[in-house]
Amino acid sequence: MSMHTQAETAAPPIRIETFSVGPDTDTSADSPLAAWFEGVSFGFHEGRLEAEDLPRLAEAYAADGRILWGAYDDHPGPHAWNPRIPVATYGTMVNSLNVGGGRFLDAHLITAVTVRPTHRRRGLLRRMITADLQAAADRGHAIAALTASEATIYGRFGFGTATHTTSIEVDVRERFAVTAPPYGRMEVVEADAAVGLTQEVFAAFHARSPGSVGRQYAYARRSAGLWGEERPQPDKALRTAVHYDDDGTPDGFVSYSFAGWEKTPYTMRVKDLVAASEAAYLELWRYLGSLDLIERVTFGMAPVEDPLPWALTDRRCRVLTSDEDVLWLRILDPVAALGGRSYQHDGVLTLSVTDPLGHAAGTFELTAANGAGSVRTLDDGADPDIAMDVSALGSMYLGGVDARILAAAGRLTECSPGGVERAAQLFTAARAPYCITHF
């Protein structure tokens, strides 16, 4: 474990340390890593750490290349909980973001953000995220990303919601039928084999899905049932089935568990459902609809642009229960970010961006031609076509929201006639961005 201490600020007297996890990291019950996990569990109202879980968690975090932050109160009150347990936690890793048109950027991912109630609203989150975003920008990352527990926290730091999913309930009784012609076959698979199979299917999904973020080490183990949601111990209720195409290539999988006989209508809960093609997506639903004794299937991460109702004999079998934001993006470098995505239309647009932390502030001229974008920074005072805050730029970046909607919401200002229309056209995505990774 490499460790270094960051500069101390005058008040509050909280020491912040960062460390990475590697093969030599101490995973004993009284190690700094164990204390860090205790801090995270406390922050998310989960149970105490089981010491036996630590080696597996360490292996996962090492594979992810995570950097962990802990904030320590060296002046605890009497009888305070173990002062080695951080009063605030924070973690980062890097993974691939599909930005459309077969292009990918390495995104700086932020996770495990907690501040103990006794230390909240004293600026600890601000202190960590401000330093971290600066360091990420200095390392050359164009984009930071996170999934948020509350929608009120991260806008002030320049993040904007960029992708959504929907929760659906599907009535799979007699009236359920998928109209598309069937192909390939489904197989219920062994948990050990499911790890590699789900990774293979996800890789194909990631390659074709704008908005997708690469998955961390634990994901495939959870989708296979080898790990549970909270502990790296088998989830014996979870089942995994894989769809193979006519050539025998896995092109979809679904992991699911039964809600129990006391819950009516009898319900199967989908934990993870990933398809490498629209056709495979429908095959997974055909399988779910064929589960005997089951009356309803629930899924919390369906795409916003969902072909399912259009593929059903009775479209009312699928009921939308909620809409959730998933990926929040924070543009750190507009030149690299806007130059990194692809464009459906040619055109020129000048954007003025404000940024409370300064990273993305400025006026930028975007020229899109033949699918690619090039960006140059203009001098202060250049006349923009549109003006917005960096959080609105993060929301618009993948095409998840139309510039006209942001303008209507007062989040984007038109500065030259036709500017909003041009922005709407330039930022249009071929399909709604879809992130099916929580981190």
Ligand SMILES: CC(=O)SCCNC(=O)CCNC(=O)[C@H](O)C(C)(C)COP(=O)(O)OP(=O)(O)OC[C@H]1O[C@@H](n2cnc3c(N)ncnc32)[C@H](O)[C@@H]1OP(=O)(O)O
């Ligand atoms: C990526 C992820 O991991 S998402 C998970 C986030 N974590 C959680 O939800 C766990 C429970 N909550 C917490 O642990 C804490 O309340 C946190 C991490 C959300 C906030 O930590 P704090 O140290 O209290 O935040 P900090 O004092 O730095 O606040 C910075 C600013 O954000 C505001 N703020 C912080 N949390 C919230 C919130 N939940 N809702 C609205 N505003 C908030 C503060 O008022 C402050 O505003 P100001 O700068 O205008 O004065």
